Amino acid sequence: MSKTKHYFIINPKAGKSDVSREVAYEIEKAFRGSGDEYSIYITKERNDAEEYTKFICNKEKNENIRFYACGGDGTLNEVINGLVGFDNASVSVIPHGTGNDFVNNFEESIGFYDIKKQISFEPKSIDLIKINDTYAVNLCNIGFDAMVAENMNKFKKLPLINGQGAYTLSIFYSLFHKMTSNLEIIIDNREIIKGEFLLCVAANGLTYGGGYKGAPLAEINDGFIDLCIIKKVSRLKLIKLIGVYKAGEHLNNEELKDYFIYKRCKTINIKSNDKFSTCIDGEIFEETNINISVVENAVEFLSPTKL
Missing domain, CATH: 2.60.200.40 (Tumour Suppressor Smad4)
Incomplete structure (x- = not known):
């Protein structure tokens, strides 16, 4: 596989206010001078994150790709439902939602805001729950x-x-x-x-x-x-x-x-x-x-x- 490609999916409607501009700035700062390839996508409506993730997964089947759900647990859920079944894709979350409960499964949830650290971290396998034809991460x-x-x-x-x-x-x-x-x-x-x-x-x-x-x-x-x-x-x-x-x-x-x-x-x-x-x-x-x-x-x- 070629060099890792990073895809950041920002939900501007997650949380109390639109933080897409601030998050985009932090992403750009984290990649500054690295030479790594990254893209930022702002969702427009419900299920947009899932559809975009599926599109990228199908487009980049031979690449090592990483997705970062910038929003709440619902945004993370959409991204995960888009990438299930694609072995070349991994996922994380930058928690800017209302509850941000999924990060409570980790020792130091504040670390999820450290984008520079996230882009270099190794993936770990986690379970999902399947409800009829839909997957839940939490x-x-x-x-x-x-x-x-x-x-x-x-x-x-x-x-x-x-x-x-x-x-x-x-x-x-x-x-x-x-x-x-x-x-x-x-x-x-x-x-x-x-x-x-x-x-x-x-x-x-x-x-x-x-x-x-x-x-x-x-x-x-x-x-x-x-x-x-x-x-x-x-x-x-x-x-x-x-x-x-x-x-x-x-x-x-x-x-x-x-x-x-x-x-x-x-x-x-x-x-x-x-x-x-x-x-x-x-x-x-x-x-x-x-x-x-x-x-x-x-x-x-x-x-x-x-x-």
């Missing part, structure tokens, strides 16, 4: 959680509100709507759980919602999905659960642990007679049947820090 959440993620848009642009703050505000806003879904959940094709549930989280990564540790045992390269299910609870009980859940202490809390089901598995099937909200790395869909599976060592991920 997680898929179902039910109340997905509704909260959708309602976050009402709060994430507010002054002085970070990703976690927007998620928390959205939780309280969503309390005034229908909270539960009637689901049948089949785990590894053998264990069946039926009932009315508040939410399910099928996780590859450790946190979501700007730092909520819904799957505190999750690792992005262990070959498993971490499934956390919260049973039907009253609104008052949910308010008590939030702090414990946010800190990732729900598995060991004697008072509240009976409200949680936690499994580590390879496949999950979730179905219902009614449509339920599904959120894949921040993007919302409505489904009646989803198949979830882990895809081990699916992509090569660049990071300036250890897992």
Whole structure:
């Protein structure tokens, strides 16, 4: 293969404000005098990052190519869905989104802003979660959680509100709507759980919602999905659960642990007679049947820090 080519995909709508000009300057500064080849692409609409990544992957099949998603977890998700299956491509993220949860899987997430360091880092294999025909790098959440993620848009642009703050505000806003879904959940094709549930989280990564540790045992390269299910609870009980859940202490809390089901598995099937909200790395869909599976060592991920 020839010399590495670097592709930076900037989402100007990620986060609170458009940082594309500042990020482009930092990219240009990092490559100044290096002689390495790089390109900067500014996305125009939803799914543009995925389509552009696919285009480059097909165009550069015989080149060593690296993509850098400049945005949030949703931008990273689009880029990853564009490069899955191309062995010559690797990916990283420059986190300028609202929550930036995926970088919490690494020891020093601040290192992702060091572009000069990133362009010289070696890739490591990580898993993905496949949900029907779509891939998630961080997680898929179902039910109340997905509704909260959708309602976050009402709060994430507010002054002085970070990703976690927007998620928390959205939780309280969503309390005034229908909270539960009637689901049948089949785990590894053998264990069946039926009932009315508040939410399910099928996780590859450790946190979501700007730092909520819904799957505190999750690792992005262990070959498993971490499934956390919260049973039907009253609104008052949910308010008590939030702090414990946010800190990732729900598995060991004697008072509240009976409200949680936690499994580590390879496949999950979730179905219902009614449509339920599904959120894949921040993007919302409505489904009646989803198949979830882990895809081990699916992509090569660049990071300036250890897992």
